[in-house]
Amino acid sequence: MTRFVAPGQRGERVFSPFLLLPFCHANRMPHITAEIISIGDEMITGARLDTNTQWLSQRLGELGVDVQFHTTVADTLSHNTDVFRIAARRADVVVATGGLGPTRDDLTREAIAESLGLPLQLHEPSLEFIRGMFKRRGREMPERNHCQAMFPLGSTPIHNPQGTAPGIDVRATREDGTQSRIFALPGVPAEMKTMFDESVAPAVLAANGQRQHIAHHIMKFFGIGESDMEAKLGDMIARDRQPRVGITVSAATISLRIVATGDTPDACQAAIANTREEILEKAGEYYFGDGETFEQHHAVIRHLNEVGQRLLLVELGRAAPLGDWFAAVSDEPGFTADVPAFVGGISLANLDDLRQWTGMPDDASAETCLTALRQRLSADWVLLVDEYPSLHQTNDHPLPGSDVTFLVAAPDGSFPSITQHLGAHPSILHARVAKAGLFWLRKCFVTASSGV
Amino acid sequence: MTRFVAPGQRGERVFSPFLLLPFCHANRMPHITAEIISIGDEMITGARLDTNTQWLSQRLGELGVDVQFHTTVADTLSHNTDVFRIAARRADVVVATGGLGPTRDDLTREAIAESLGLPLQLHEPSLEFIRGMFKRRGREMPERNHCQAMFPLGSTPIHNPQGTAPGIDVRATREDGTQSRIFALPGVPAEMKTMFDESVAPAVLAANGQRQHIAHHIMKFFGIGESDMEAKLGDMIARDRQPRVGITVSAATISLRIVATGDTPDACQAAIANTREEILEKAGEYYFGDGETFEQHHAVIRHLNEVGQRLLLVELGRAAPLGDWFAAVSDEPGFTADVPAFVGGISLANLDDLRQWTGMPDDASAETCLTALRQRLSADWVLLVDEYPSLHQTNDHPLPGSDVTFLVAAPDGSFPSITQHLGAHPSILHARVAKAGLFWLRKCFVTASSGV
Numbered sequence: 043m044t045r046f047v048a049p050g051q052r053g054e055r056v057f058s059p060f061l062l063l064p065f066c067h068a069n070r071m072p073h074i075t076a077e078i079i080s081i082g083d084e085m086i087t088g089a090r091l092d093t094n095t096q097w098l099s100q101r102l103g104e105l106g107v108d109v110q111f112h113t114t115v116a117d118t119l120s121h122n123t124d125v126f127r128i129a130a131r132r133a134d135v136v137v138a139t140g141g142l143g144p145t146r147d148d149l150t151r152e153a154i155a156e157s158l159g160l161p162l163q164l165h166e167p168s169l170e171f172i173r174g175m176f177k178r179r180g181r182e183m184p185e186r187n188h189c190q191a192m193f194p195l196g197s198t199p200i201h202n203p204q205g206t207a208p209g210i211d212v213r214a215t216r217e218d219g220t221q222s223r224i225f226a227l228p229g230v231p232a233e234m235k236t237m238f239d240e241s242v243a244p245a246v247l248a249a250n251g252q253r254q255h256i257a258h259h260i261m262k263f264f265g266i267g268e269s270d271m272e273a274k275l276g277d278m279i280a281r282d283r284q285p286r287v288g289i290t291v292s293a294a295t296i297s298l299r300i301v302a303t304g305d306t307p308d309a310c311q312a313a314i315a316n317t318r319e320e321i322l323e324k325a326g327e328y329y330f331g332d333g334e335t336f337e338q339h340h341a342v343i344r345h346l347n348e349v350g351q352r353l354l355l356v357e358l359g360r361a362a363p364l365g366d367w368f369a370a371v372s373d374e375p376g377f378t379a380d381v382p383a384f385v386g387g388i389s390l391a392n393l394d395d396l397r398q399w400t401g402m403p404d405d406a407s408a409e410t411c412l413t414a415l416r417q418r419l420s421a422d423w424v425l426l427v428d429e430y431p432s433l434h435q436t437n438d439h440p441l442p443g444s445d446v447t448f449l450v451a452a453p454d455g456s457f458p459s460i461t462q463h464l465g466a467h468p469s470i471l472h473a474r475v476a477k478a479g480l481f482w483l484r485k486c487f488v489t490a491s492s493g494v
Numbered sequence: 495m496t497r498f499v500a501p502g503q504r505g506e507r508v509f510s511p512f513l514l515l516p517f518c519h520a521n522r523m524p525h526i527t528a529e530i531i532s533i534g535d536e537m538i539t540g541a542r543l544d545t546n547t548q549w550l551s552q553r554l555g556e557l558g559v560d561v562q563f564h565t566t567v568a569d570t571l572s573h574n575t576d577v578f579r580i581a582a583r584r585a586d587v588v589v590a591t592g593g594l595g596p597t598r599d600d601l602t603r604e605a606i607a608e609s610l611g612l613p614l615q616l617h618e619p620s621l622e623f624i625r626g627m628f629k630r631r632g633r634e635m636p637e638r639n640h641c642q643a644m645f646p647l648g649s650t651p652i653h654n655p656q657g658t659a660p661g662i663d664v665r666a667t668r669e670d671g672t673q674s675r676i677f678a679l680p681g682v683p684a685e686m687k688t689m690f691d692e693s694v695a696p697a698v699l700a701a702n703g704q705r706q707h708i709a710h711h712i713m714k715f716f717g718i719g720e721s722d723m724e725a726k727l728g729d730m731i732a733r734d735r736q737p738r739v740g741i742t743v744s745a746a747t748i749s750l751r752i753v754a755t756g757d758t759p760d761a762c763q764a765a766i767a768n769t770r771e772e773i774l775e776k777a778g779e780y781y782f783g784d785g786e787t788f789e790q791h792h793a794v795i796r797h798l799n800e801v802g803q804r805l806l807l808v809e810l811g812r813a814a815p816l817g818d819w820f821a822a823v824s825d826e827p828g829f830t831a832d833v834p835a836f837v838g839g840i841s842l843a844n845l846d847d848l849r850q851w852t853g854m855p856d857d858a859s860a861e862t863c864l865t866a867l868r869q870r871l872s873a874d875w876v877l878l879v880d881e882y883p884s885l886h887q888t889n890d891h892p893l894p895g896s897d898v899t900f901l902v903a904a905p906d907g908s909f910p911s912i913t914q915h916l917g918a919h920p921s922i923l924h925a926r927v928a929k930a931g932l933f934w935l936r937k938c939f940v941t942a943s944s945g946v
Binding site for chain 2 (some may be wrong): 080086087088093097099111112113115124128132145162179184186204230357359361362365368369372373385386390395430434
């Protein structure tokens with residue numbers, strides 16, 4: 043007999059044949075090892091890049107778990123079964139992503155059941171949850187989604203607040219009596235991440251002795267390369283340092299991730315605060331904020347809200363990412379204002395088109411156009427990007443790029459501008475140009491604030 | 495006794511204990527299976543995203559090889575040995591990247607030797623090659639690079655024209671007498687890619703009988719969900735179908751990838767053409783183009799270029815992705831025009847702001863604003879998105895979303911519009927709304943072209 047908890051009551055298991063066995067054998071704690079399994083034809087054929095595994099590796103590392111293997115496998119039942127069998131043998135924790143959808147290709151439920159020698163059973167509360175999800179969307183649940191409520195005997199559903207695929211939390215007992223714990227999550231990154239943070243991470247921490255607390259904090263930087271940042275930080279990025287400082291780069295934005303472990307949450311936070319101060323002393327001039335999703339445009343909107351000023355954007359050339367970024371910020375908690383700081387954005391091919399739009403003569407300067415726009419649209423600041431380069435290579439430079447001018451119309455009537463050669467891999471070039479523009483705008487803010 | 499060929503004479507093996515055995519057992523040919531192994535702490539910890547494996551998966555697939563497993567492992571000898579042992583057992587071809595450098599962390603040579611039970615032997619020509627490489631850079635070879643000339647007995651060095659690490663080509667004989675062929679390449683992407691193309695791919699094709707050709711083709715669709723598309727395609731997506739049809743979804747756009755194998759390239763292309771027709775019969779109303787990177791905005795620009803008309807975009811609310819997408823299209827070969835079809839984009843908070851921008855009274859309709867803009871900016875078509883929803887959930891719907899109106903100002907003076915409830919995961923909601931807008935615009939194109 044197996045009873046499942048309702049999907050809402052995650053983590054609370056009513057019955058499991060393995061319940062009385064320890065999570066992993068005692069002499070291995072707290073050194074928990076892990077394997078990450080990624081399931082799907084789109085990964086195995088190279089049609090899609092597997093970013094889930096990278097994310098999970100980072101998160102498990104922060105929890106003190108020693109990730110030792112990643113395995114990717116196609117949507118083939120026998121291969122999936124083999125992969126789960128091997129993983130359960132060699133890793134204490136197995137986190138799998140993908141294969142939980144409602145189609146014939148989704149085989150994770152069967153693969154886990156078969157590899158552990160367990161039958162699949164219907165979990166009524168999960169079925170009700172899935173039905174309810176469709177109902178709220180005004181649809182009947184298709185018959186094929188029924189299989190998403192099937193679970194290997196003895197497993198616990200992992201609540202999925204965002205989709206119809208619940209995860210699976212199940213223990214495998216090895217020949218020597220030790221256990222491996224398998225967490226199967228959907229492949230949709232957002233669902234996977236939420237479920238990992240809400241359900242898997244707490245379970246892993248609890249299994250890891252519960253005294254060990256972990257906290258992390260992310261600081262963001264722009265205007266410095268990775269190697270230069272590493273040189274500035276010196277020993278701070280050593281792997282055995284506590285708290286550990288990890289460096290990652292995404293489209294020219296540097297993130298420093300401080301991970302502290304300690305006996306109490308307060309001890310973790312205190313250690314993070316000290317390390318944060320140390321980092322600011324070394325690289326403060328490039329720092330613009332904290333938090334994984336905090337970008338320079340957040341820093342810009344925050345500043346404008348504080349001083350009660352408004353920004354208009356004009357993007358010329360082969361891209362217009364800033365309009366999209368700033369439109370989205372107004373939706374984020376903490377960045378709203380009675381009078382939104384973002385007036386709006388204009389995307390045009392070139393300066394001639396801007397003259398036509400603003401009704402200026404053919405020889406009008408960019409400054410004249412910006413002044414007209416600023417007055418007409420009640421903006422305090424205007425940032426002009428002139429212009430986003432082509433993504434194609436030129437003979438002069440190994441990477442695509444070009445000279446880009448950032449012209450700012452400031453509230454005091456001045457027009458600070460800078461021209462830089464900006465080149466980068468095509469996949470990040472436009473974002474890099476946009477960020478360099480925001481870096482310049484932020485410098486103009488500082489000059490204006492200090493009255494220089 | 496083992497003799498190696500000089501690294502320059504790649505592929506020509508003088509002696510191997512396995513030479514007389516076939517590459518893989520006859521009844522499995524030409525169905526060659528493969529496993530890709532990626533070696534390195536930086537991948538296993540998530541510090542670096544593994545793009546080598548994706549690249550190799552795509553290339554091996556094109557060679558007609560059935561990639562079945564990817565494995566990633568840290569720089570730990572025992573784990574590496576296990577991984578090679580498992581791979582040699584289950585895959586005909588094993589392609590490994592990483593671990594061939596000169597440092598203590600580079601363990602691939604030892605791991606392969608140990609997993610196959612072969613001793614490592616110095617290969618003098620490789621040592622000379624490495625010494626020469628340093629000499630040309632004006633340096634003495636450090637002692638630690640000596641290990642890069644050590645090879646498992648019976649293996650063939652794979653020439654590396656760009657670096658000091660030769661690759662390893664070695665055969666493992668299984669218990670049943672069949673063989674697995676292991677190719678170990680460096681982790682540096684440029685070196686890995688050159689060595690794969692120059693040495694590994696020809697070896698794999700030769701082993702595959704050389705008669706088998708492969709071709710693929712991608713078709714794109716919007717306006718239909720994945721499950722509904724699967725239902726429409728029926729048996730066409732069966733895994734044993736020839737040509738095979740694979741389905742993937744990215745932000746509500748569906749890609750169907752047709753992969754055909756045959757005796758000649760023409761046979762492959764003919765099979766693809768037939769399957770493509772069959773798909774169009776079943777789901778043609780949602781089809782908008784061909785090619786991995788072809789999106790609806792490409793279809794829109796292509797149409798506008800054909801009919802010599804121009805488009806202006808007005809995006810209201812919490813996003814403005816279309817301005818960025820369309821600005822970028824003008825940079826792509828095949829989509830340029832003397833008079834660019836994309837006039838420009840405006841991103842604003844709401845309709846009130848649009849009235850202010852266009853100098854219209856507070857009670858002016860959206861249609862009036864669009865007409866004014868169209869005339870002022872010499873556009874034929876205007877698409878208004880009113881408006882991009884908040885990414886936050888509401889009580890009514892499990893996913894964020896809202897009613898969105900797409901209003902089109904058509905050249906004939908009509909204003910076709912549609913209002914839809916659009917909801918999706920926050921990571922794709924704005925893109926989905928933008929794509930739904932383009933779907934509506936394309937319908938308006940069809941109506942205009944047919945004179946309805």
